[in-house]
Amino acid sequence: MTDDKVKRRLTTVLCADVYGYSRLMEADETGTLETLRRYRTAIARLVERHDGRIVNTWGDAVIAEFASVVEAVQCAVEIQQEISQQDSDVPQANPMRFRIGINLGDVMVDGSDIYGDGVNIASRLQELAEPGGVVISSSVYDQVHNKLSVGFDCLGQRPMKNIAPLTSYRLTLGGRTAGQGSFPIEESPTPRETARAPRIGDRHEPSSWTQVVLDWLAKLPRPVAAALTVSAFLILINVFTSHKIWFHWPVAAILFGVILRTALRDRPESDRKGER
Structure with a gap:
């Protein structure tokens, strides 16, 4: 590839690699190769669906490029x-798991092949991914973080072989990372569960704390509940009508009377007969 024939372009590179491929081949060569072929067929179909193209499939790796960053990330999610x-x-x-790295960067073009740091960074990013996971570069994150319904965990600047440290992000969906098995579909509550669920701040329904207070008062003896209710009204009247605090005197008298009445009522029957 001579200098006068070198062409460059900005593109999104997706690199997928089988985790533990040597171990899988050692355990079952025939079965592993058959599974790899099946998965490659599925990957090629998904890449084509998202307007990408397969650049290379050497060894157990798959390299693809996309004109759209969003399409590349969506394709990675669907692959997993x-x-x-x-x-x-x-x-x-021994299930086969792929790790995927995605980078948006400048590449050198030679016929149908692409080279350069844009490709190398994608390859290093897939090494940071968990089995079944996807890791993207900050350049990809900047383009997709507000366009896709997935989450992102910042991994910070991780050291990568022969590549200057750069900030990377791990894709999550439903509060879980892809490496925990798959991207699960979030379960939505049924209509009945939605109707039962309390809605915080809903002004058309009684607030939960009001209901709790009413339930608590219902469990108290009637005189105690009445005294507390009257006391609360006196406190509110004082707070909203006067700067001078006066509610403590009537409230204290009411509470003292209720406590005295309750204590006398609860005395043993023998004590009350002795007083007669």
Whole structure:
């Protein structure tokens, strides 16, 4: 590739690699190769669906490029979902998991191949991903963080082989990382559960604390509940009508009378007969 033929372009590179491929091949060469072929077919279909193209499939890795950053990230999510779904349909003793890295960067173009730091960074990012996970560069994050319904965990600046440290992000969905198995679909409450659920700040329904107070008063003896209610009204009247505090005297008298009445009522029957 001579200098006068070097072309460059800005593109989104997706690098997918099988986690523990050597271990899987050692355990079952035939089965591993068959699974890899099946997954590559699924990946190629999803890449094409999102207007990307497969650049290379050397070894157990897959490199693809996309004109759209959003499409690349959506494709990565669907790849992990598809692989997880196929694993659940055909359970395996040693399931195959891909790690995916995505980078937006400048690449050198030679025919159908691409080279340069744009590709190398994507490759290093996939090494940071958990099995079944997706890690993106900060350049990708800047373009998609407010355009996709997925979460992002900042991994900070992680050291990468032969690459200057850069900030990376791990994709999450439903509060869980992709590496925990798959991107789960968030469960929505049923209409009945939604109707039962308290709605904080809903002014059309009694607030929860009011209901709690009413329930508490209902459990008290009637004289005690009445005294507390009257005391509360006196306090409110004092607070909203006068700067001078006067409620403590009538409230104290009311509470003292209720306490005295309750104490006399609860005395043993023998004590009350002795007083007669």
